[in-house]
Amino acid sequence: MIDMILKGGTIVNETGREQADLAITGETVTAIAAPGTLTEAREVVDVSGLHLIPGAIDMHVHFREPGYTHKEDWGTGSQAAAMGGVTTVFEMPNTDPPTRSVREFRDKQARARKSCVDFGIYGLLAEDNIAEIPGLIEVGANAFKCFMGNTFGNLPSPSTGAMLEGFEIIAPSGLRISLHAETASIMAWRQARLAAAGLNAPLHHIGARPEIVAIEAVSRAAVLAEWTGARVHVLHISSAGELRPLAEAKARGVDMTGETCPCYLFLDSGDYDRLGSVIRVNPPVREPRDSAAIWDALQTGVVDMIATDHAPHTPEEKRNPVIWDADCGFPGVETQMPLMLTEVAAGRMTLEHYVRISSANPARAFGMWPHKGRLSVGAHADIAVLDMDRQEVIAADRLHSRGKVTPFEGRTTIGAPVHTLVRGRFVQRNRTLVPDIAGHGRQVTDIQRMPQP
Amino acid sequence: MIDMILKGGTIVNETGREQADLAITGETVTAIAAPGTLTEAREVVDVSGLHLIPGAIDMHVHFREPGYTHKEDWGTGSQAAAMGGVTTVFEMPNTDPPTRSVREFRDKQARARKSCVDFGIYGLLAEDNIAEIPGLIEVGANAFKCFMGNTFGNLPSPSTGAMLEGFEIIAPSGLRISLHAETASIMAWRQARLAAAGLNAPLHHIGARPEIVAIEAVSRAAVLAEWTGARVHVLHISSAGELRPLAEAKARGVDMTGETCPCYLFLDSGDYDRLGSVIRVNPPVREPRDSAAIWDALQTGVVDMIATDHAPHTPEEKRNPVIWDADCGFPGVETQMPLMLTEVAAGRMTLEHYVRISSANPARAFGMWPHKGRLSVGAHADIAVLDMDRQEVIAADRLHSRGKVTPFEGRTTIGAPVHTLVRGRFVQRNRTLVPDIAGHGRQVTDIQRMPQP
Amino acid sequence: MIDMILKGGTIVNETGREQADLAITGETVTAIAAPGTLTEAREVVDVSGLHLIPGAIDMHVHFREPGYTHKEDWGTGSQAAAMGGVTTVFEMPNTDPPTRSVREFRDKQARARKSCVDFGIYGLLAEDNIAEIPGLIEVGANAFKCFMGNTFGNLPSPSTGAMLEGFEIIAPSGLRISLHAETASIMAWRQARLAAAGLNAPLHHIGARPEIVAIEAVSRAAVLAEWTGARVHVLHISSAGELRPLAEAKARGVDMTGETCPCYLFLDSGDYDRLGSVIRVNPPVREPRDSAAIWDALQTGVVDMIATDHAPHTPEEKRNPVIWDADCGFPGVETQMPLMLTEVAAGRMTLEHYVRISSANPARAFGMWPHKGRLSVGAHADIAVLDMDRQEVIAADRLHSRGKVTPFEGRTTIGAPVHTLVRGRFVQRNRTLVPDIAGHGRQVTDIQRMPQP
Amino acid sequence: MIDMILKGGTIVNETGREQADLAITGETVTAIAAPGTLTEAREVVDVSGLHLIPGAIDMHVHFREPGYTHKEDWGTGSQAAAMGGVTTVFEMPNTDPPTRSVREFRDKQARARKSCVDFGIYGLLAEDNIAEIPGLIEVGANAFKCFMGNTFGNLPSPSTGAMLEGFEIIAPSGLRISLHAETASIMAWRQARLAAAGLNAPLHHIGARPEIVAIEAVSRAAVLAEWTGARVHVLHISSAGELRPLAEAKARGVDMTGETCPCYLFLDSGDYDRLGSVIRVNPPVREPRDSAAIWDALQTGVVDMIATDHAPHTPEEKRNPVIWDADCGFPGVETQMPLMLTEVAAGRMTLEHYVRISSANPARAFGMWPHKGRLSVGAHADIAVLDMDRQEVIAADRLHSRGKVTPFEGRTTIGAPVHTLVRGRFVQRNRTLVPDIAGHGRQVTDIQRMPQP
Ligand SMILES: [Zn+2]
Ligand SMILES: [Zn+2]
Ligand SMILES: [Zn+2]
Ligand SMILES: [Zn+2]
Ligand SMILES: [Zn+2]
Ligand SMILES: [Zn+2]
Ligand SMILES: [Zn+2]
Ligand SMILES: [Zn+2]
Structure with missing residues (x-):
């Protein structure tokens, strides 16, 4: 059973893009499928009009x-x-x-x-x-x-x-x-x-x-x-x-x-x-x-x-x-x-x-490929869901870092990640942090394989 | 409704490989999914142990x-x-x-x-x-x-x-x-x-x-x-x-x-x-x-x-x-x-x-990418299904060309395409030509887009 | 006995210049000497203030x-x-x-x-x-x-x-x-x-x-x-x-x-x-x-x-x-x-x-070096004696070619060869052709040695 | 009056060689001349069969x-x-x-x-x-x-x-x-x-x-x-x-x-x-x-x-x-x-x-050219006169340095400087040091001109 379907978006990898739904089960991408192909899942999230990138x-x-x-x-x-x-x-x-x-x-x-x-x-x-x-x-x-x-x-x-x-x-x-x-x-x-x-x-x-x-x-x-x-x-x-x-x-x-x-x-x-x-x-x-x-x-x-x-x-x-x-x-x-x-x-x-x-x-250079760096079946469901049209203005006091100073203060940006998923779990949703996410992160050691020298 | 699922194989693209089932509807790949994720289809073909490449x-x-x-x-x-x-x-x-x-x-x-x-x-x-x-x-x-x-x-x-x-x-x-x-x-x-x-x-x-x-x-x-x-x-x-x-x-x-x-x-x-x-x-x-x-x-x-x-x-x-x-x-x-x-x-x-x-x-150089050259949702279902262990001996008189001479006569090969699909249809299956396939081929003009000079 | 001394000039080769007199005997340079070192010669030509180049x-x-x-x-x-x-x-x-x-x-x-x-x-x-x-x-x-x-x-x-x-x-x-x-x-x-x-x-x-x-x-x-x-x-x-x-x-x-x-x-x-x-x-x-x-x-x-x-x-x-x-x-x-x-x-x-x-x-590339291309003892006395200050105006009708057209018509030049010697003999002197010089030229075949390939 | 003529040798520069006599007056080369051209000098040294190099x-x-x-x-x-x-x-x-x-x-x-x-x-x-x-x-x-x-x-x-x-x-x-x-x-x-x-x-x-x-x-x-x-x-x-x-x-x-x-x-x-x-x-x-x-x-x-x-x-x-x-x-x-x-x-x-x-x-790279590095009129008469056939065996105890050790001990060499002149004066003659030469050397500062950067 699929845990979640991100439905209606455009999936973009470095080599191309496709209009497709993306399924996640557990921590990984388990399907990429033409719109409507996948039907049953515990949760379906509508991402129509949005772009999904690793x-x-x-x-x-x-x-x-x-x-x-x-x-x-x-x-x-x-x-x-x-x-x-x-x-x-x-x-x-x-x-x-x-x-x-x-x-x-x-x-x-x-x-x-x-x-x-x-x-x-x-x-x-x-x-x-x-x-x-x-x-x-x-x-x-x-x-x-x-x-x-x-x-x-x-x-x-x-x-x-x-x-x-x-x-x-x-x-x-x-x-x-x-x-x-x-x-x-x-x-x-x-x-x-x-x-x-x-x-x-x-x-x-x-x-x-x-x-x-x-x-x-x-x-x-x-x-x-x-x-x-x-x-x-x-x-x-x-x-x-x-x-x-x-x-x-x-x-x-x-x-x-x-x-x-x-x-x-x-x-x-x-x-x-x-x-x-x-x-x-x-x-x-x-x-x-x-x-x-x-x-x-x-x-x-x-x-x-x-x-x-x-x-x-x-x-x-x-x-x-x-x-x-x-x-x-x-x-x-x-x-x-x-x-x-x-x-x-x-x-x-x-x-x-x-x-x-x-x-x-970065995934390739530091040995995390093919688990990270791409949206494909078997890869980690690490996803930034983008609204390519969203305008924002950078303001240091709204940043989540403790360092409330930025040289980009006041700059208008176009395009932003409206959701972020790490290994299948939302950590940011609708430009807001998800509660209780502390500790979801994991050191990459177990997946890291540096290519043969 | 999915027309066909190629089930149990390993899908290999130039950038990596994944253990996944591949769905075809009409002429195109419509899903790539972890084993077992896809269930319903008009036809399911078992390709366990085989590799699927474009x-x-x-x-x-x-x-x-x-x-x-x-x-x-x-x-x-x-x-x-x-x-x-x-x-x-x-x-x-x-x-x-x-x-x-x-x-x-x-x-x-x-x-x-x-x-x-x-x-x-x-x-x-x-x-x-x-x-x-x-x-x-x-x-x-x-x-x-x-x-x-x-x-x-x-x-x-x-x-x-x-x-x-x-x-x-x-x-x-x-x-x-x-x-x-x-x-x-x-x-x-x-x-x-x-x-x-x-x-x-x-x-x-x-x-x-x-x-x-x-x-x-x-x-x-x-x-x-x-x-x-x-x-x-x-x-x-x-x-x-x-x-x-x-x-x-x-x-x-x-x-x-x-x-x-x-x-x-x-x-x-x-x-x-x-x-x-x-x-x-x-x-x-x-x-x-x-x-x-x-x-x-x-x-x-x-x-x-x-x-x-x-x-x-x-x-x-x-x-x-x-x-x-x-x-x-x-x-x-x-x-x-x-x-x-x-x-x-x-x-x-x-x-x-x-x-x-x-x-x-070749797909990129001659403008057929992203329709051809990769196995991804939205691409043509042009697939060679490989048995990587299959041994054969090249013999000119078994070749399907009219030119019954080859300099590789008698050479043993390891690995062969056991099925070939062109835009979703088997043209070769189990090392045998499929009947009535003449005319399935199509000129690539409609999908060919040469990159901007 | 030296045949001729060009006295008082500056001798210029590709690697440097020296204030020196130049002696010619027969067809070749036989001495380069500090001013006044050489005294006896059949003829002494004053080239004071002039430059001698090959x-x-x-x-x-x-x-x-x-x-x-x-x-x-x-x-x-x-x-x-x-x-x-x-x-x-x-x-x-x-x-x-x-x-x-x-x-x-x-x-x-x-x-x-x-x-x-x-x-x-x-x-x-x-x-x-x-x-x-x-x-x-x-x-x-x-x-x-x-x-x-x-x-x-x-x-x-x-x-x-x-x-x-x-x-x-x-x-x-x-x-x-x-x-x-x-x-x-x-x-x-x-x-x-x-x-x-x-x-x-x-x-x-x-x-x-x-x-x-x-x-x-x-x-x-x-x-x-x-x-x-x-x-x-x-x-x-x-x-x-x-x-x-x-x-x-x-x-x-x-x-x-x-x-x-x-x-x-x-x-x-x-x-x-x-x-x-x-x-x-x-x-x-x-x-x-x-x-x-x-x-x-x-x-x-x-x-x-x-x-x-x-x-x-x-x-x-x-x-x-x-x-x-x-x-x-x-x-x-x-x-x-x-x-x-x-x-x-x-x-x-x-x-x-x-x-x-x-x-x-050119002398090196076409095998005439060391006979030509430099002013040194043993080399051919092929010399252009220059007045570096001489101003002239190019006029096609004063050129000695039969082709009385030049795209440089009317251009003022500074510096000219006021004498030309070929293997020790004046062929041009004081901007005038020397009489009876026809036939003095010689094909370079006997001195030409192409470098080892 | 020429001080010294080195007579009968072959003068070798980087760009070629010539059979010629070399005259020295004071510290500099004052003439290079075909054999026999120069006659009068305070001293004539026979270098027949030898090569003169800077x-x-x-x-x-x-x-x-x-x-x-x-x-x-x-x-x-x-x-x-x-x-x-x-x-x-x-x-x-x-x-x-x-x-x-x-x-x-x-x-x-x-x-x-x-x-x-x-x-x-x-x-x-x-x-x-x-x-x-x-x-x-x-x-x-x-x-x-x-x-x-x-x-x-x-x-x-x-x-x-x-x-x-x-x-x-x-x-x-x-x-x-x-x-x-x-x-x-x-x-x-x-x-x-x-x-x-x-x-x-x-x-x-x-x-x-x-x-x-x-x-x-x-x-x-x-x-x-x-x-x-x-x-x-x-x-x-x-x-x-x-x-x-x-x-x-x-x-x-x-x-x-x-x-x-x-x-x-x-x-x-x-x-x-x-x-x-x-x-x-x-x-x-x-x-x-x-x-x-x-x-x-x-x-x-x-x-x-x-x-x-x-x-x-x-x-x-x-x-x-x-x-x-x-x-x-x-x-x-x-x-x-x-x-x-x-x-x-x-x-x-x-x-x-x-x-x-x-x-x-070296003369060019360190600014001593054209005074040093070549044998030409006007240059310093710094000359090594070579016997190209002379055989010697290297022996540390015959070296003139205080450091009586060499890795080349016992090696046979062919060719040696039989005389050395520094600015017109013999410092070594016939493989023997000339007496009273201490202090003849001079720092090159006055002639050194580094090329324009
Ligand atoms: Zn740093
Ligand atoms: Zn840093
Ligand atoms: Zn051809
Ligand atoms: Zn051909
Ligand atoms: Zn031409
Ligand atoms: Zn031409
Ligand atoms: Zn050192
Ligand atoms: Zn050192």
Whole structure:
């Protein structure tokens, strides 16, 4: 007996779309069928006129727990995801304590149990925890994170030698290593120079992290990945310049993927005056030529996916008048999908391509395919149900994150996820959180199979 | 009400596989559902333990009608296709008369009505029919064929100037131009030299058509395609050398696809002594290094698809003791799938990748996607049902083509299509042709949409 | 005893310059010495303030004899060269009769004896003289010319097959094959279309020979050269588009060189209205973007050398009001050096680089190095003595060619060869021809050594 | 009046050779003349049968003064150079104290005055002397040295951030930055691992410095050079792998040069057992495939020049039984030319090409052209006079360095510099040092002109 039929919608995968009803039994999709073919079910939900896509998979969120729960925790963070059509998140290790060994990993797993969406947990790769990596792999780290440059949490970035050791140890597992690809020592010299000169305006944030920090870091990571066979992932691509080493490495056959985030697509240096320290993020929002190049790379496949770098802070932390002391980053997991759908509405990208970059590509790159990333029989019923015509206005105080600041404040969006299902269960319905969903989320370890190296 | 359920099988698309039942109503797939979800239907067919893939789409067959019906006709040719799991064929214009203008095209359309599988009909692009091309497009040519070098039928190959004219005229239609990419004038000089020297052994066939004929033709076609925006397709890739200009053109963004055929993958110069004139084909089977390079290119995507160049002749025509007089080519549409599945069984290729090169890629390249090339709700129910363990031995006299000669005589294959359905109807069942299927085939014109240039 | 000292000048080679006196004994340079070091000589010529460069080597002139001596002959042509600082020319085979076999080659050698500058003689590579090529090599052809597209003389262009045969035969000799790289059949189709439409204005000359004719021909030649190992040379590069296949072939290691001519550097489509049929040349002068790209390629080495395509016609032949009947080309061997030196004066190119492209590179590419192409002890005393400040105005009626028409009429030049010496003898002195120089020229066969293939 | 005529020899430059006499007046070449043309001179030296080449320019020597004069000093080091046909050396800053600021630079200049050959002095670019760089430029540093990995002297390698600062400061001067391109942190991790495992055999030296240390460092340097416009030079290329990033950077237009040294051409991993700790050098001698690739790159120009990394130690320092404590490097400035000429004799390289890589290319890359790097009127009379047939056997105890250990002990060489002249004066004659030459050498600052950036 079918548990639920989503009836009357259009099912969209990366390879095409079909007018069809979708059946769910238990946690999985059990049928896709022409309208009217399926009749009996415990529940029938009318989704006429709506589009069903695989829920977004966000490889890059900071849920801040443990250590900074005034900014976010697994409950609030995953609720924001549910509101944003995001059904799986991978959470970053720069919490307090950092997720650097089995002990901290187990602690984070326990805390993550309250998540309402599925999740992966990153293990840390740092200078001083190389010996902990095998344990982290064994206990179920879903990916690794390496901070080549410092950002929130100020974890010291590993030397190239330590990175190489870590890459060699991780390579046989097939697990992907995600890189904050900015070179720490360049930024340290630049920021010292700017600070010494008394240059503290928001725009100087770019000056302290010029494009070369990303170009150098991506180039170096490509060389290390090629040598070791480790899979790597470039987080938050922000510059035109880093696309060259990424594209060249791919052409040489290095298994390297890349993501960008909405702020690098929708904002640029022209927004600093207006936004002040709110726009501060690492790496920084750059020039119009950078966002144009990244858009292009997202279409051609040089950039593989969209993520959010969801990085909540309190308004006070964000609005520090001394730019060097204002916290970097802002929440994003709830706004990514409406922002991108607005571009779909504008004809800049097909909905199929959006499914590719928001769900199918992350699922493949991080080993969750074929369970996630597509709407097909046997796959998880992780679904964002879209009203492609729905207009909304982004307002930070209505966001479900604790980080009530966004650079997209006041922006009108077209298209939104009106329901979100995780493994067959509504977590968001009619733009409202469903009660009692805490704990529905599950770590992806049991389904994750990294492709043969 | 569902017309038919194929129950208990594994459905395989290029992007993955699922254990599911498949429903058909009318001509299309109307449901894919977990085992047992679908219950009521007019007919239920048990396909337990079998694999369902989208039927193969063969962009390159010669059915010889009109003019050479002692070799093949639309009835026998399409029956061979049905036996081979091929549900759509594109038929070549070097019949007698050639398909060079509206008149011949309409005549061929009439004759093709007896086909039991779906089909496209190629129009000719030659030196002397440039003015006919707009008419051919209007009356429904599904693609064009340009003989850059002579082969059976001895249609004079167009000059580069005429090709350019033709490409310019065809480009706005988006229709693809398939190329017999061997340079006629090089072959004429070589063959004359060999014949003058009395060199007539089977292996001299390679000498008369050295790799440079393909390299030159592919290079030239790429340049003309890039200039005009015409889409082109390189037929029967036979050499390592021609892969360079093909890959370079793709990297420059030229919309150029390529196919190879089983003989270039499974045979090489070591087979000439054994096979004599039977192995004679244009372009020729070449060296082991060529087949190795083509295999590799088929995996990496430089070669997009597998076709058959199904080219039947009578045994007498094939076995002429004077090599230059033995007819070139052999039937293939019935044996391609078993031959390739044998490689899948050997682990050389996944079944998903086979679906990509035999069905999904041709469907996309020639505008039949999303109706063909995949098994999804709304798509045509063109299905090859496979027994992946079935062993057979290839024997020409059991082939359904009139051309009872094959270079694969005696070869054992593992894996075969035990049923073939075209738009929901069995045309082959249990390795036997279904009666009264003549005329079930339909020209693909109504579903063909070439992507925006 | 030194025969002559050129005293007080600056000697410029491609690799640098030195303030030094130059001694000549017999035909060769016998000393280069700091000012005042050399004292005794039969003759001392004061060249204070002047620059001495190796005489230009022009790989591309049409001296029209036999057959069209009303346009030019070896006497007038070589005198124009002497006036232009050109000390060696290679002469083209599209005379009447063409230089297609030993007989015509010997006849041309006899006529060339009246030349006052050194020379090479091209043999023809055509569809119907492949069998004559070994004889032409033996009797001393210095290079071969292949008309891939028709131009003056209307020699039928060889098929690709005949080209390949010719390339294979010539390859072991190491001799270079120079290509009129425009594809005949494309031009035939285009010109027919334009003529049928009544389009006869000068600018339609470009329309009849669009860039693709050059791109296609260069691409094809590169493929044939790579396959056979033959050395090739692309004559009169006129388009940005053909630079790509040239550069790519060089990068693959194909021994392929290229030349351009002043008209492609100094004129563009904006000059057609002003110049009318005078500007007609094959290939045509194209767009500003083409000349910009060619300038750049000349600096970076993708284009190796400057030649003139000296192609004289009578004013009546040039000024035919029906554009398709106006003869193509114009004289150039006398004006190339002043035109290019004007650019040196403007700082666009160093004099050293001009020596490289006008003398050293042609000498190397065609096997005359180290005898020609440099001013060093032991090299031929082929010298252009330059006054870098001399202003002149180009006037066709003062040119020494019989072709009294030039598109550069009225142009002011800065810098000119005030003396020209060929193997130690003045042929031009103080901008005036020296009497009795006819016959001083010598075919370069005895010094020509093509580098090992 | 000519001071000296070298009579009867063959003068060889990178672009060709000539049978000619060479005159010297003062410090410069004042004439090159056919045999017998020059008659009067204060001194005539018969060099019949010998070859004259521009003296070698060695961009990479360690003369160890101040601080380690028991290993070498400017007197002994420059005498070894004179014996080896080397007329200019660039000396490295890892002395004690290192050449890190104006004070140490001035001290080294004073000590260098006893050199008998011309010289440049490297300034250091390190983490802690960035502020000293402008002073070093002003006081006459001829190039900079950056230790990306540690070697003798154990100068801490700068962070990427400090390198970038240094590159930016140096870029406008045009001065070249030479890189010990091995990544320190990788080596530190590897060596620690090997030492911990008790692996101390000579071959483990390779294990501690795997190819990736060079690949990574060269890749990174290329990125920093491209960003800043600084010119860089890769010292002692040892691996096949680092050639890719070097070649790619050159193709992108980065002004990057590279050198290799004889040990990487003539030795490989097969020599470790025989040579023990003597072969220890940084970077290490690697595999046969590496030396083959470097040979090839030296012919094609990816590697620009040959240097020696002349790095003398006492035999006791070299022969430490604990491999990690044996000093790295060995003397080379005296043996490079005989070793390379032996390859010229074997036909592996022309003498012209040897002149290019040993003299002309270094002169150009480091701004000494046209004064050095060629034998032409006006250039310095820095000359190595070669007997191409002379056989010698390398014996460390006959070398003129204080470092009496060489991995080439006992090797027979063919071809040797029988005289060496520096700016017109014999410093070595008939394989014997000339008395009283100390102090003839001069710093190249006054002639050094870096090309426009
Ligand atoms: Zn980050
Ligand atoms: Zn982050
Ligand atoms: Zn064909
Ligand atoms: Zn065919
Ligand atoms: Zn021409
Ligand atoms: Zn010409
Ligand atoms: Zn070093
Ligand atoms: Zn060193």
